[in-house]
Amino acid sequence: MKVRKFLALMAAVLLAAVALVGCGGGGEKASSEDAAKDSDVIKIGVYEPLTGINAAGGEMTLDGIELANKLYPEVLGKKVELVVADNKSEKQEAANAVARLVNEGVDVIIGSYGSSLSMAGGPVAEEAGVPVIGCSPTNPLVTKGNDYYFRVCFIDPFQGTVMANYAVNTLGAKTAAIIQDVQQDYSVGLSKYFEESFKELTGDENAIVAKVNYNTGDKDFSAQLTEVKDKNPDVIFAPGNFTECGILVERARELGIKAPILGGDTWEAKEFLNRVGDLEDIYFSTHFTAEEPVTEVSETFLNEFKKEYPDKQVNAFAALGFDSYLLALDAIERAGSTDHEKIKEELAKTSGFKGATGIITLDENGDATKTAIIKKVEDGKFVYEAKVDPQN
Amino acid sequence: MDGRKNIKIALNIATLLVTAVFLYWGDSVLSPFQKRILNLAAIFVILGASMNLVVGFTGMFSLGHSGFMCVGAYTAAILTMSPESKELIYYMEPIVPWLKNIEWPIIPATIMGGIIAAVFGILVGFPALRLRDDYLAIATLGFAEIIRIIVTNTISITNGALGLKNIPSEKSLLFYWSFCIITIIILKNLINSSWGYAFKAIRDNEIAAEAMGVSVFKHKMLSFTIGAFFAGIAGALMAFLITSIDPTMFRFLFTFQILLIVVLGGMGSLTGSVIAGIIITIAMEWLRFVERPMTILGMDIPGIPGMRMVIFAILLLVVVLFYRQGLMGTKEFNWDWLLDKLGLARNRERGIS
Numbered sequence: 001m002k003v004r005k006f007l008a009l010m011a012a013v014l015l016a017a018v019a020l021v022g023c024g025g026g027g028e029k030a031s032s033e034d035a036a037k038d039s040d041v042i043k044i045g046v047y048e049p050l051t052g053i054n055a056a057g058g059e060m061t062l063d064g065i066e067l068a069n070k071l072y073p074e075v076l077g078k079k080v081e082l083v084v085a086d087n088k089s090e091k092q093e094a095a096n097a098v099a100r101l102v103n104e105g106v107d108v109i110i111g112s113y114g115s116s117l118s119m120a121g122g123p124v125a126e127e128a129g130v131p132v133i134g135c136s137p138t139n140p141l142v143t144k145g146n147d148y149y150f151r152v153c154f155i156d157p158f159q160g161t162v163m164a165n166y167a168v169n170t171l172g173a174k175t176a177a178i179i180q181d182v183q184q185d186y187s188v189g190l191s192k193y194f195e196e197s198f199k200e201l202t203g204d205e206n207a208i209v210a211k212v213n214y215n216t217g218d219k220d221f222s223a224q225l226t227e228v229k230d231k232n233p234d235v236i237f238a239p240g241n242f243t244e245c246g247i248l249v250e251r252a253r254e255l256g257i258k259a260p261i262l263g264g265d266t267w268e269a270k271e272f273l274n275r276v277g278d279l280e281d282i283y284f285s286t287h288f289t290a291e292e293p294v295t296e297v298s299e300t301f302l303n304e305f306k307k308e309y310p311d312k313q314v315n316a317f318a319a320l321g322f323d324s325y326l327l328a329l330d331a332i333e334r335a336g337s338t339d340h341e342k343i344k345e346e347l348a349k350t351s352g353f354k355g356a357t358g359i360i361t362l363d364e365n366g367d368a369t370k371t372a373i374i375k376k377v378e379d380g381k382f383v384y385e386a387k388v389d390p391q392n
Numbered sequence: 393m394d395g396r397k398n399i400k401i402a403l404n405i406a407t408l409l410v411t412a413v414f415l416y417w418g419d420s421v422l423s424p425f426q427k428r429i430l431n432l433a434a435i436f437v438i439l440g441a442s443m444n445l446v447v448g449f450t451g452m453f454s455l456g457h458s459g460f461m462c463v464g465a466y467t468a469a470i471l472t473m474s475p476e477s478k479e480l481i482y483y484m485e486p487i488v489p490w491l492k493n494i495e496w497p498i499i500p501a502t503i504m505g506g507i508i509a510a511v512f513g514i515l516v517g518f519p520a521l522r523l524r525d526d527y528l529a530i531a532t533l534g535f536a537e538i539i540r541i542i543v544t545n546t547i548s549i550t551n552g553a554l555g556l557k558n559i560p561s562e563k564s565l566l567f568y569w570s571f572c573i574i575t576i577i578i579l580k581n582l583i584n585s586s587w588g589y590a591f592k593a594i595r596d597n598e599i600a601a602e603a604m605g606v607s608v609f610k611h612k613m614l615s616f617t618i619g620a621f622f623a624g625i626a627g628a629l630m631a632f633l634i635t636s637i638d639p640t641m642f643r644f645l646f647t648f649q650i651l652l653i654v655v656l657g658g659m660g661s662l663t664g665s666v667i668a669g670i671i672i673t674i675a676m677e678w679l680r681f682v683e684r685p686m687t688i689l690g691m692d693i694p695g696i697p698g699m700r701m702v703i704f705a706i707l708l709l710v711v712v713l714f715y716r717q718g719l720m721g722t723k724e725f726n727w728d729w730l731l732d733k734l735g736l737a738r739n740r741e742r743g744i745s
Contacts, residue, residue, distance in 0.1 A: 050697030086683060086697045091641050092432060095634050096425075096677060103425035119557050119636040127561075128424065141481060141557055183544050183639065185554040192484055215541070 040078045042338055044069075044328055045085065045101030045130075047111035047121060052089025056269075057113035057317055061135050064301075064321030065110060067308050071300070075329045076336070087112060091120040102128040107338040108328040113317065115139030115185055122146045131344040133328055135320040136287075138265075139185050143366040150347050150366035152323045152355060153287055154390075156186065160193025162285050162372045162388045163237060163262050168201040170386065171260055171283075173234035175202075177210040179224055179248065181240040184216060190239040190264050198237075209233050214248075216241060221248045222255075229257050239264040246275035253279050268316055268375070268382060277380035287357045288319040289373045291384040294358040297326070301356035316357070323355035400727045411573065415565045427565055428633070429677050434565075434572040435629050437669035440653035441579050441662055442622030447651070448659035448722075449583060450615040451595030453529040455647050456516065457623050459536030462543060462642035463512050464505035464624025465631040466550055469559045470494070471501040472632075477558035484554060485547045498562055502571070502628040509624020512539070513617040521612045524598075536644055543639045555638025562632040571629060575622055580662055582618065591615050595660075656711055658718030663725040668718075679703055 046065055048058035062084065069082050083106055085097035094112060098121035101109055109125055109132040112118050118137035125132045126148045134142060134151035138159065143149045167173040176198050181187040191211070199207050209231040212224040225248070228236060236252070236259050238245055249261050260281040267284040276282055293299045301322050305314050330353060335342035350362040358370045369390040376385045418427065439457065446454050474495055478487050486492075496504070520531040543550045550556070562568075582588050590611045593601035602608050631637050653672055657664025679700035686693055711719065 051701065055697075084684075084695065085680065091634055091636070091638070092630065096428060096432070099425040099428045100677070100680070103423055116555055116636070116638045116640060119555065119638075120634050122557075123561060123635045124424075124428075139554065140483070141554065144480060145477070145558060183553050185552075185638065188484065188553050215544075 041081045042075060042078045042332065043081050043083050043104065043106040044325070045083045045098075045104070045106035045109040045111075047085045047087050047094060047097040047101060047109065047117075049089040049113055049117060050084075050086040054089040054114045054117070057136070058086075058089075060315050060317035061111075061113050061321035063309060063312065064135075064305075064318030064323075065325050067301075067304060067318070068322045068325035070308070071304060072326065072329060075332050076338075080329070087117055087121070089114065089117065091116060094118075094120040095124050097121065098124040098132075099128075102130055106130065107332065107340065108133065108343060110135060110321070110324045110328060112137065115142050118142045118149070122149050125149070129340050129344075131331075131340060131347055133324045133347070135324045136265075136317055139189060140365075140367070147348075147366075148344055150327075150350075150362055152327055152357065152360055152368050153320055154370055154372060155367050156189035157193040158369075158390065159264055159285050159372065160190045160195075160239075161197040162374070163190075163264070163283075164194045164197035164201060165388060166283065166285075166374055166386065167198065167235045167237070167260075167262060171235055173202075173260075174204070175207055175209045175231075175233045176235045176237055177212070177228040177231055177233035177259075178208060179212050179214065179221075179228065179236060179238040179240075181216055181244060182213045184240060186264070186266065187240045191237065194237050194239075214240075214244065216244065218244060219247060221251050224248075225252050225255050225257065228252075229255060233259055235259055236261045238262070240266070242267055242269040242272035246272045249276045249279065249282060265316060270313065273377065273380065273382065276377055279377060282377040283374055283385060284376075285372045285374050285388075287316040287373065289375065289384045290314045292373070292387065294371060295354040295356070297354050298356045298358075319356045323357050323360065326355055327353060327360065396728070396731070399731070403727050408573075411569070412566075415569050418565045422565070424563065427563060429674060430565055431563070431568040431629075431633055433670045433673035434568040435626050435633065436650070436653060436673050437572050437666050438575045438622055438626040438629070439650045440657060440665035440669040441576060442619045442626070443650050444654045444657070444659065444662060444665045445579055445582070445591075445622075446615055446619035447654055448661070448665075449588070449595060450591040450612060451598075452521070452612060452616065453525055454532040454616065454619070455529050455644065455651070456532035456536045457619075457650050458642040458644060458646040459532075459539040460509040460513060460620040460623035461627030461630065461646070462536075462539050462639070464509040464627030465637050465642070466543060466556075466627075467508045467624070468498075468501045468505035468628030469556050469631045469637055470549070471496040471504060472498055472560050473556065473558060474560075481554075481556060481558060482548075482551050484552065487551075488548050491549065498560060498567075498632060502625055502632070505628030505631075506621040506624040509627065510617050510621035513620025514613070516620075517613050517616045521609065521616060533644055533647075536642070536647065540639045540642055550639075553639060555636060557636035559631050559635045559637070561635045568629055568633070571625060575625070576662060576666065579622075583662065587611065587614060592660075652708070654718075656708065656718055658720035658722060660722035661718070661720035661724055663723070664718055664720030667720070675704065675707075676700065 048062050049055055050058050073080055083104055085101055087094040087097045094117040109130055113136050115137040118134050119142055126146050131148050136153050138153055138156045140155050178191045180191040195208050210228050212227055214224055263284040265286045268286050290302055331343050331346040334346040353360045360368045360370050363369055372388045374386040375382045443457050446452050470491055471494055475493050478492055516535050523531055544553050590606045593606050594608055594611055598608055653668045657668030682699045683695050683697055685695040
């Protein structure tokens with residue numbers, strides 16, 4: 001009985017401590033905020049999914065941000081401090097994380113991988129008047145109607161259009177089939193814009209011969225692929241997660257579907273390559289290539305990345321994280337102060353900014369217009385295929 | 393006259409007043425961040441308490457809570473969004489005309505969210521409540537996933553996977569905590585009513601309860617529907633707190649988060665759910681510091697993401713190992729206990745005084 005009582009006491013003390021410190025924490029934070037204002041540190045907040053289902057993407061992005069911070073640790077003669085908050089790949093946590101960063105007195109926020117997480121964080125930052133730079137949320141709704149949200153990546157409509165262009169102009173396709181993941185906003189968005197511009201480019205209302213759906217987590221795509229095979233399209237557009245798409249592409253080739261298969265930037269992952277490495281005619285659009293450095297910054301990024309993370313593969317998300325950080329620094333420098341309004345105004349004016357992923361100009365929504373890269377799978381590697389400028 | 397009774401009424405009123413003053417004061421003093429966490433705690437308390445009604449008090453192992461939340465959140469969101477933002481957001485497929493021009497105030501929309509969720513509760517309850525134990529768990533879990541799939545696929549109503557944003561936001565502590573306190577008062581009175589006794593009888597022994605003349609199916613339906621109603625309310629509140637929702641938010645993992653509150657607090661104790669709901673939400677946020685790089689005894693420790701979940705898991709393990717009943721078991725907080733502790737004499741009058 002004594003042991004039980006002791007343990008009861010222990011647990012009670014522990015929980016009480018948690019509750020007390022939890023409440024007390026607020027006061028401390030307020031004082032650290034004041035301190036930050038006076039000291040020589042500029043704080044940049046980062047909210048990324050470091051745990052949970054999107055952890056892989058968040059981690060890649062954070063690599064890039066940390067690398068950039070290491071290379072360029074100062075702005076306006078002050079040290080830049082990164083404040084990283086994990087958003088657990090959950091919406092309510094994303095909102096909490098942004099609220100916390102704001103509370104800690106950050107001047108700019110970077111994040112987040114995953115559009116739905118960004119949409120949860122956006123309103124919190126907007127209300128607090130802290131500008132946010134998104135690295136890889138591609139859903140148009142993230143920045144729409146939010147003056148404080150900007151991004152360095154291109155958006156779903158552009159990516160869909162690029163792939164339609166490539167299919168029609170380079171691959172000479174007349175008909176296409178779409179296989180989309182109805183649970184992913186990303187997949188649905190890309191498909192929608194691919195469909196629109198494909199119809200426009202071919203001038204044929206019936207150019208999309210099939211549009212079939214699947215759900216995240218599906219492992220068997222035989223039904224969808226058989227339907228597509230019957231229609232015999234010139235190309236197949238199948239944006240989605242690399243896990244499902246890896247299986248899907250592999251199965252398509254097994255079923256004898258010869259048509260080129262096109263996808264989006266999510267395909268640039270090792271897991272995808274492991275499955276489809278030896279298959280042919282697989283193309284996707286992405287933000288960045290290691291083979292064709294677009295600017296001098298790309299080269300710096302490439303060299304430094306290899307030095308810093310010798311056992312990791314250079315990837316687009318790290319490059320986007322790198323660019324977000326640089327853009328934040330650039331905007332602070334242009335603003336000449338850490339006044340949030342001024343930083344926001346300067347961000348909105350960004351034009352011809354040279355980043356690792358290309359030359360970035362922000363439009364009136366705060367979305368980047370920039371060059372997209374098309375890569376293909378060849379001999380177990382991703383190989384640079386073409387460059388598409390936003391004009392066409 | 394029972395002196396204790398008057399004291400207790402006075403204490404109840406005093407507590408409510410103090411809480412009201414605190415909320416009012418908190419709204420103007422606390423930072424937006426602290427308010428957000430406290431509001432989230434209120435939502436989790438509602439979720440925990442309503443799930444406890446179904447799981448802890450009626451003994452039905454139902455895992456459909458996130459599904460009902462989803463219904464409530466979407467109902468409230470669609471009812472309150474302005475026609476302009478609907479036009480902006482439904483860019484894939486326009487919203488169906490009969491929903492387009494609806495723009496309700498927040499409070500009726502929240503209650504409507506609860507009502508629609510309750511309707512779904514009835515629809516699901518009819519077939520599913522014929523099952524027991526694990527089978528019920530599987531059926532309700534399936535239902536929650538079905539709801540999510542339906543929401544994903546009815547693009548002209550819910551905007552599908554793209555989700556909704558620009559939902560009117562509400563930030564005051566008073567709003568969320570009022571709903572929370574009202575929920576607790578309703579649930580407490582329900583549990584101490586004849587319905588509540590029937591629920592507990594069913595939980596303890598269904599056959600015996602039936603033999604005693606309790607209509608098992610009717611009471612199960614009641615508990616399930618009321619649980620769904622409050623889950624819907626909580627979903628609606630969540631929509632107003634985060635201002636953007638999408639179907640992936642309501643994955644079944646969310647239900648386990650609520651179940652955690654129920655188990656940790658004690659299955660069959662509202663007090664437990666309230667305490668656990670508040671502690672878990674605040675601790676989750678407070679424990680963030682362990683993920684930051686820090687220096688302990690001259691050693692630099694790099695920040696490890698996910699550390700707070702580990703600490704949390706250990707804490708949970710302790711509770712589960714040594715307190716199989718949860719923090720409160722089936723006990724409830726009441727003033728008698730406090731007064732006894734304070735050494736106030738109890739009037740042990742018997743019969744007519």
